[in-house]
Amino acid sequence: MSAQTIVSFHAHPDDEALLTGGTLARAAAAGHRVVIVTATDGGSGLAANRMRSGGRLAVRRRAELERAAAALGAAEVHLLGYDDSGMAGTAGENGFARADVDSAAERLVDILREESATALTVYDRNGGYGHPDHVQVHRVGVRAAALAATPVVLEATLDRRLLTRALRLMRVTRVGARIALPQMNEVYSAREVLTHRIDVRDHLAAKRAAMAMHASQLTSDDGDRTLALCLRLPPPLFRLAFGHEWFTQRGLRPGQRLLDDPFAVIGSPPGSSGAP
Numbered sequence: 001m002s003a004q005t006i007v008s009f010h011a012h013p014d015d016e017a018l019l020t021g022g023t024l025a026r027a028a029a030a031g032h033r034v035v036i037v038t039a040t041d042g043g044s045g046l047a048a049n050r051m052r053s054g055g056r057l058a059v060r061r062r063a064e065l066e067r068a069a070a071a072l073g074a075a076e077v078h079l080l081g082y083d084d085s086g087m088a089g090t091a092g093e094n095g096f097a098r099a100d101v102d103s104a105a106e107r108l109v110d111i112l113r114e115e116s117a118t119a120l121t122v123y124d125r126n127g128g129y130g131h132p133d134h135v136q137v138h139r140v141g142v143r144a145a146a147l148a149a150t151p152v153v154l155e156a157t158l159d160r161r162l163l164t165r166a167l168r169l170m171r172v173t174r175v176g177a178r179i180a181l182p183q184m185n186e187v188y189s190a191r192e193v194l195t196h197r198i199d200v201r202d203h204l205a206a207k208r209a210a211m212a213m214h215a216s217q218l219t220s221d222d223g224d225r226t227l228a229l230c231l232r233l234p235p236p237l238f239r240l241a242f243g244h245e246w247f248t249q250r251g252l253r254p255g256q257r258l259l260d261d262p263f264a265v266i267g268s269p270p271g272s273s274g275a276p
Contacts, residue, residue, distance in 0.1 A: 004118040004263050005033040007111060007150075009141045011096065011123075011133035012042035012084060013065035014217050014227065017210035019128065019156040020121055021072055022200025023245045023262055025207055028073025032263075035076045035115055036069050037108060039096045039140070040133060044084035058084075060216050068210040076115075080107045085133045097132035101139050108144035119152035119262055120145050124248060128157065129187045142250065151266050154196065154247040157189040189248060196247035197258035201239060208238065 006027050010016045016024065016036050028034045042065075043058030062079070069077045082096035082104070091097065096104070112120065122141030127134030138155070145153045200207065211231060218228040233241060248254075252265055259265065 003031050003033065005035065005115045006119040006121065006262060007035045007037060007115055007117040008121040009037045009039070009108060009137055009144075011039050011127075011131065011137050013038055013061040013068070014042070014211070014214035015134075016065070017068050017072070017207060017214065018227075019123070019158075020245060021068075021207035021210045022203045022242065023121075023198045023247075024074060025072045025203035025210075026198070026200055027262065028075075029203065029206075033115070034072065034074040035078070035111065035117070036065075036072075036074050037078045037080065037111055038065060039080045039104070039137060040082045040084040041079060042084050044086035044091060057216060061214070064214045064216060068213040071209040071213060072206055078111055080104065085131075085136075087131055097136050099136065099140070101136075101143055104136070104140045105144040105147060108140060109148045112144060112148035112150050117148070117150050118266060119154060120150045121154045121156050121247070121262075124155040124157040124189045126157075126187055126189070145250075152263065153250040154262055155189075155250065157194070157246050157248060159191050159194060159197075159246050160188045161191050163188060189246070193248050193254060194246055195249045195252050195254050195259055196262065196264075197260065198245045198247065198262065199243070199260055200245055201243040204239060204242060207242060 006024070008016055008020050008024055016038070024034045024036070041058040042061040066077055080096075082099055083091045083094045085091040085095040085097035111117075120141060123134050123138045125135075125138050127136070127138055142153065144150075208231070211227060214227065217225060218231070219225060230238070230241070247262070249265060
């Protein structure tokens with residue numbers, strides 16, 4: 001396939017590594033252009049108090065994002081300039097979750113058109129685990145893709161069934177016992193709606209390196225966070241947990257076999273099947 005451009009739209013620094021890092025690294029390694037767009041600087045994210053004073057966290061997270069993007073092979077990084085809304089969505093007027101969808105979409109449209117993007121990644125309609133900024137990424141990204149006529153829109157997500165099994169195993173083995181669990185019927189996506197299962201096992205070194213660049217998100221004053229737990233996994237378990245990434249392509253009817261290429265179906269008509 002000739003070189004394509006994939007724009008990956010995220011809410012905060014570190015999101016790009018967790019849900020899409022392997023896919024982006026794989027695309028970059030194959031010669032495609034990868035562009036990362038982040039709506040906010042992550043300034044309201046959880047972190048140790050010593051990092052939060054005087055806007056230091058936002059500055060640090062922007063630098064971490066640049067290093068993570070380089071680890072993935074991304075060619076460009078853009079920030080849309082909104083404030084991190086926080087999990088409670090209590091940011092001020094410039095908080096991304098409170099932004100007018102059309103106005104925010106226009107900022108992304110400019111990038112999509114400038115890059116002649118073939119594909120855009122956003123999040124599923126649940127915003128993954130429900131963070132207000134993640135839900136807004138879905139709304140804004142879908143609107144921007146329509147305005148820019150971007151051929152492929154991939155909603156990054158997780159297979160809810162596999163995630164549920166993994167969390168049960170964690171509880172049995174008492175791993176991550178302090179991690180708060182969401183209502184599973186309200187997060188990520190059911191297996192039946194997925195169209196893509198991207199094999200990223202050959203690119204896990206890049207994904208893990210990108211995750212590790214977000215050092216500010218490893219701990220808070222309450223102790224280690226989920227990212228730290230993930231990075232401590234031994235290589236076989238890391239490969240099992242992160243060796244595939246999941247997407248639903250908008251306008252593409254799920255097929256019996258999940259696709260393994262983000263560019264497999266370009267410009268598919270609504271309701272067409274994901275099966276080749």
